[in-house]
Amino acid sequence: MRGRSHRRLAPGICAQPACGVADSSAESGPTPAAQRERNSICVPEATGRAQHKISTRVLWSAQTPRRRTLPLSENAERLSMIPMPTVRIDCWADYVCPFCYLQMSVLERFIEESRVPFVLEWHAFELRPEPIALIEPDGEYITNIWLNAVYPLAAERNVKVQLPPVAPRSRLAFETAFFSRTVGRFNAVHRALFKAYFEHGRDIGRADVLLDIAAECGVDRAALAASLAAQRFKTAIEDDEARAGRLGVTGLPFVMLSHTSDEARTRPPVVVRGVAPVEHLTAALDRLVADMPSADLRLLARKKRAAS
Template sequence: MKIEIWSDVMCPFCYIGKNNFEEALNKLPFKDEVQVEWKSFQLDPSLDPKQTQNTIEYFREKKGFPEAQATQMISQVAQMGKGAGIDFNFEKALITNTFSAHKLLHLAKKYNKSNEMEEALFIAHFIDGKNVGDTEVLVSLAESLDLDKEEARQAVTTDQWDNEVNQDILEARNNGVSGVPFFVLNGKYAVSGAQPVEAFEEALQQTYKETVSPFKDISGSSGASCDADGCSI
């Protein structure tokens, strides 16, 4: 069963959603049959990749929120994060353009390490206060996952992976996705937002039942039939 997840590195609800989704998945007997694919999405592609802002500055200057309102919102998100096992460090988080981070994510996908890279990017941004638009930071994250240093540098400084990132963003737009996280379950159902663990668990079970699991016999009794060992009445 394939799960596609559209996400942006600087979206706190994407990190919360990831943790809740993974907790739900780990409870299910078919977890090893699930393939997760991370997809790129940019909440604010207008940001200058050479500049950073702290979270309060960003909400005040880019979104027009009064500082008190921005502070209250951040506090509420931090509380939600604790419920998902995340200690957000919004005081240190640096808001910047995430396009290069998404390019690195696609490189990691090439080596089946996109989930590990997504986690590493979230930690770098939300916990460690690192600039995830900075080339050296991204190369260091790649090295931490045993990816080749020079290949990572080329991935984030050239247009090698631009088409893949843009294709993800276009696919989201064509499917009406305007916010993240956004989960597509085996091409049949969608789950929007950082849902509770129980909601993810229910959605995964329903999707598996309807698209993967064998047919359910609703006849109520065993009728006459034949199998490889012969026929019975």
């Protein structure tokens, strides 16, 4: 696998570094430490502590200046005229990562409640690519992780999951998802792959299972079979993972918010690592928008729309 090195991981568990500052400008050149800090929100992976809690921490720069805002009543007409900036969300995930599945509903809620135009793209990140050895799915380590971290978080977020009986590689699943994107069925297949593995224990490492799942979502079986046999999206998957390596991705899920306008692309993105609550994603969005021109008015406009 080009572009990054892989850690040895238990099946279904996502490596997440200890809470720290992520370099959110890895593709746009060096960034001062204070800027890296204020543009990073880090939520560590659940580590199976006895209290069944997921510790969180938001990292902001102490040098962040206070901003003056004007009352909504004095700016109502002007605020209503301000176009909201389009925000790009890039999310790296793996179909064998339970925390990625559990983060999906939170991300969807964030997008719905923010009332901001978003462009969302999911990217491939194989936790256990060839030739990394797979660990038995019913081993003590993986069982403890699920009991102490995955199941409590799933109950909190009201998501049905069960420890899968198999631990497949995910390359073919990504090939299936990428093909589905070309025929307009990505969203359906993306969700179906997660559900098939974490709710029904289906082996998403097998081509015949993937063909069934995709066909259930309206994807042509023969066309997908030909694509899988040819490894049509091998380069695209490896490009996603190479980019993840440049960004410093070492655990999942990994969410990056950035500007889409030409004049704002030079500003560093904001990164949210791990199974973050909606509040952390909202804080990341606030930080991103606050760095734009007329930030105060845009932020007030977003809050006004969300409250209406």
